[in-house]
Amino acid sequence: MSAFLILSSILFPIIAGVLLFLIRPLKEDKARNIYVGCMLLLSSVITLCCLYTAGGSVTLWSVTENVSIGLKADGLSKIFGTLMSLMFTVVGFYAMGYMEHEENKNRFFAFYMMVFGVLNGIYLSSNLLTMYLFYEMMTLISLPLVLHELTEEAIDAGKKYLYYSIAGAFLSLVAIFLIYTYAGSYSFTGGGIVDPSKVAGHENLLLAFVLLAIIGFGCKAGLFPLHDWLPTAHPVAPAPASAVLSGVITKSGVIAIIRVVFYSVGADFIRGTWVQYTWIILTLVTVFLGSMMAYLEKGLKKRLAYSSVSQVSYVLFGLSTLHPLGFLGALLHVIFHSIIKDDLFLVAGAIIHQTGVTVVDGLKAIGKHMPITIWGFTFASLALVGIPPFTGFVSKWFLCSGALDANIGAAGYIGPVVLLVSALLTAGYLLPITIDGFFPGHDFDTSGLEKCEPRPIMLVPIIILSVLALVFGMFPGFIENGIMNVISEIGL
């Protein structure tokens, strides 16, 4: 039963997506929407069942004795699986409203569901090889989401996304080979599988390639120096696709790094080495760089994309401290950033959908036109800045405490400072939108004012995510417990 559940949580969305191409009646808007809605809900239920009831593992194909393709549900999958089910369902419903005037809706939704399935594969993989397989597959399957509009810009952005992702994955490949050499297996075990006696004498070789793996997988997470695809790809994709790209797909890079560092190599192996410090420096550079670029950027979606670059590196910074509190903060931020950034992208999409404005300067008095949407945006902004009691505050608190408590020298103090400076910049690039929206100035002509709130199917997801951005910040206890399980699993 458990094997069936695990398999179907991956295959079900993929098959459901493929069917969208094949079944002719689904070309009708109404039929497709009902189909997609049901399938998304069903896949989420299957995934959640798989994660919370069955657990267990399944080996699909044993290549050799130690090399196999297999799936397993563990603590980490629980967190990511729940998050992704939530995000895909909520954003999926929003997409039904957003895509109404677009073309090729079936193609979009088909690939949307397939990405969901493949992403499930990434966090359910039981070994490095399987994960790598799904990781590459996800790049290819999510590409059509970027390409969707098929404009020249979109095609170029798609190419860039592809090149960067493939190059990043290539960088990580060697580390995967090396880990096999030193561990004799690919399977994930909390605390690492590398055999210290085998590594003895070759530490620097392994370390160097672990760093390359971090940089390579960091590509998906927008880590400097491979961050550049995000601000190109996000603005051209349709808003729900950008939401998924930024909120969820960037997190697949985080999963991959967690799996390599904490489940394969082991945190102890790189603690205190030059790799850890390089990693910390890279993340801090990205945090600052992303925020600053977002602050200087005028296009709304591009600004949000730069913001993602910065925020996902908060997560990586938390991981790089190799401290339980930092890890807790990092995983909390994975969840919270997904919620917040999806919310922001959905609002950006709603604005584009309703008014056609794409630059920040054109958003004066937008709060008078679509008050609920902009309130959602405000909630998400405050959460991203880290104003208590919103979500971002909790994760930031743990990230900073982790950095201070981890014994990493000056980086322990510089890290929190960079994070807070970046929070300041975040306030600088998000809050003015709300302010201009609600306070257009006393001489602003409000006579021609019309309410242009989006349809409920778009509005409700925004409201849900905004409320979650507040509620999870006020009551993060149950999420913390889940993450604590992971921490004990990897023995930090």
Add this chain to the structure above:
Amino acid sequence: MKGNVFLLLLILWPFVSSLFIFLSGADKKRTERIALSSVVEEALIAVAAIWLSVRADGMPYLTVPFVEGFGLSFRLDGFRIVYLCVTVIMWFSSTASSLQYFGDAKNNVRYYCLSMWTFAATLGVFISADLLTTFTFFEIMSLASYAYVAHTEKKESMRAAETYLAVAVIGGLVMLMGLLLVNHMTGTLDMSMLKKACSEIFASGDPAKIKALYAAGGCILFGFGAKAGMFPLHIWLPKAHPVAPAPASALLSGVLTKCGIFGVLILVLEIFAENFAFGFTVILLGTVTMLLGAILAVFSVDLKRTLACSSVSQIGFILIGCGLIPLLKEECTLAMSGAMLYMVNHSLFKLTLFLCAAAIYMNCHMLNLNDLKGYGRDIPLLKVMFAVGALGISGVPMLSGYVSKTLIHEGLVEYIHEAGSLAPLFKTIEILFLVSGGMTFAYMMKIFHAIFVDRPDKDCKYAGKDKSISALTYVSIGIPAALILLFGTAPKLFVNGVAVLMGSFNTAEYEHHQLEVLKGLKLFSWENLKGSLISLGIGTVFFVLIRLWLTEGDRRKSPVYLNRWPAKLDLEELVYRPLLTGFFPFIFRHLCVDRILKGIWKCTMAVGEKLGMILGNTFAGIVDLMRVHVFKDLEKKRHPKLDRMKRGYIKTEIYYKIVSGALSFSLMLICIGLTGTLIYLLYLMFR
């Protein structure tokens, strides 16, 4: 959740009522009614909460678990009870007077909603029992009160609001850093445990830890000081108060700045108890703030701006009192009571004065003293109330300001005897203290004289405008004015009642000998009166100087007030704004990361473009060769798609550049990856 549930209700009720206000929609009368009634209900809840906590078997605390993962904790005792009452009074008066103030203005739903949020958050700050709870409500308060400043949406108010928000956000984040450090050093943020934990760190003598604790203290002082209006973060006050609606200015100046002082009190009483360096820093900053605010106020010719600058100056007085606490150690009773009473007093003064300003502004919509000249000559009740506020803040005996100012002055004199080699410095501070007190008198008299005594010009702008002030507005101004009179004429009640109550701050309570000091205090002794009289004497001299130098025209009856302060001398415009909005982004854009990135970009472009060209040409060539030689396709025309493929890498349009950049960059990285693989293979071979 255990403890006094009313404390939670106290926080939640304004949020609930803001919902009702929101739902009341366009019905203006209903909105106002709900707003005022919910403040009254809040007052009832406050009474219930206080009653529950001061009973013999009372529960002065409340912990709410799970929230934010840490849980919130509240406490209601001594100091907090007093400030709860002050806050409720302030909000009642402000809301009551805003009914007439706003008249037919639009957007008052937004104003009242966010005012309720600010109310809840301010109460939250004052009854919080651990610093994380304080911080949570402090941030909510900072952001919700944005609506006060930006309310009118005029150009200058948006600019002031920008400053306000920037100071609030920066202050909040710096404070967060401080809290993180304190939490890291001591492992707790519970106010009642901080004192022990911090004194242990100081006792341990570990220089690294002590340094970190000082850094933390500096950060927290920055955050709270920014809200209090401490130099050099006072910039938002003179900007924000004049543009905010006057009832809101009363709150900004009367209560919100006190949240900052509350934090400073935590610092000097708990974290840096008996620490000389910290107290000394606070005193120095306080002195600068006090003097600077007074000077700015003397020069200002705008009614509300003068009051705002006066707030800066008064905060300086309070900070001196706060700074004396750790310096005087066990002997700090006078300074501590002085600082706390000064807080209460200043809240009441500013409430009175700003609401008087509201009563003036709502009818004539003018704030410049020259326009308002003689406006209040025929409104006797307002004249009296303004006089009570103005004389009270100047420290005239028989009004409550005298009590608190005297107590801080006593504390300062007390320390001069102990200061040793620093005595001359503290003597200077004492003189500056008296001089600033004198300046307070001078600028208050200047305003009073201008509005209530001077003769109006013949062509005065307010002529013919309605001057009516409703009974409710009078009541709202009357409450604080009456309290000022009451406390001033019955100082024993004020000192032995309020001060002793406030003395129990967290765990610290007045000890027996301290109570004796307070009880034995002779407020109207010659020694104490002397300080006040000197100050008032200096004030009179200043007032004459103002009349001589800062006015022109008919100096005796109807002078024209001049603003001789150079407009360019503005800390914000001169330093902060250029630095934050110009300099740092400029540096970033032109010097560091961008250049480096572009350099890397160009290199990889050059390498990758060549690579791409070679690859593209090779493939195209191979296909061409195959076409000609294998498939015998002798038509020389090349396949268009192949041409495009070749040209793709040298097209100069921007998007192609991006793609070729991306391609070349990733090619380079793939090469690195492949090289790695090769090295690995070689390593396997020769192992």
